[in-house]
Amino acid sequence: xxxxxxxxxxxxxxxxxxxxxxxxxxxxxxxxxxxxxxxxxxxxxxxxxxxxxxxxxxxxxxxxxxxxxxxxxxxxxxxxxxxxxxxxxxxxxxxxxxxxxxxxxxxxxxxxxxxxxxxxxxxxxxxxxxxxxxxxxxxxxxxxxxx
Numbered sequence: 001x002x003x004x005x006x007x008x009x010x011x012x013x014x015x016x017x018x019x020x021x022x023x024x025x026x027x028x029x030x031x032x033x034x035x036x037x038x039x040x041x042x043x044x045x046x047x048x049x050x051x052x053x054x055x056x057x058x059x060x061x062x063x064x065x066x067x068x069x070x071x072x073x074x075x076x077x078x079x080x081x082x083x084x085x086x087x088x089x090x091x092x093x094x095x096x097x098x099x100x101x102x103x104x105x106x107x108x109x110x111x112x113x114x115x116x117x118x119x120x121x122x123x124x125x126x127x128x129x130x131x132x133x134x135x136x137x138x139x140x141x142x143x144x145x146x147x
Contacts (some may be wrong), residue, residue, distance in 0.1 A: 007134035008127035016079065019124045020049025026062030027129055033143060035071055051105025054113050059105045060128035061122075062096050068133060072142050090137055099132055100125065 005013075010032060014024040022045040029039045047053050048063040066089045073085040097103050108125055111118035137143045 007130035011127045011130035014016070015123050015126055020046065021060035021122055021129075022048035022064035022067070022128050024048070024060050025130055025133065026067050029068040029133065033068075033072075035068075037071070040120055041118065045145060049125075056089070056106030059100075059108055059125065059129075061105055061126040062093065062103055065092055065129055065133045068137075069142075088136075088140065088142075091140075092133070095132060095136060096129065099128065 007028060010028040010047060011024050014027045015021070023042065026037075026045045027042060029035065030042070045060075045064055045067060048058075049060040051057040051059060052063075069088045069092060070085050073088055075082055075085065093103060100108055103107055109118055111121060120124045
């Protein structure tokens with residue numbers, strides 16, 4: 001039986017397949033959590049890479065993580081409270097900022113987009129974000145602990 005990979009390891013695989021930071025997080029957790037998302041719906045994450053289309057704003061790995069949290073706690077009706085999703089997004093943003101010292105892509109990764117240094121640094125940030133999200137989900141009781 002193959003050993004179960006942690007979230008960071010799964011993210012490295014997706015990133016090396018050519019997905020950007022946001023796509024990587026969403027795809028890694030879709031596969032792990034068996035989220036009901038078609039390949040077509042995964043396109044929603046593409047524009048978030050590089051801090052919103054390489055604008056260098058909010059880190060794409062962070063936005064991908066918030067997409068996962070929203071899939072788990074988001075609402076399908078305006079009659080349902082958005083507080084659980086908002087609280088988790090805010091708390092994860094804080095955890096991310098505490099871990100990295102910032103949440104802005106250009107601050108976290110000042111290298112030119114596409115440069116080898118940028119890609120290596122983004123991979124490290126994305127893998128660590130996946131690990132942070134995995135721990136966050138377990139700590140908040142949003143997923144069952146895997147055997």
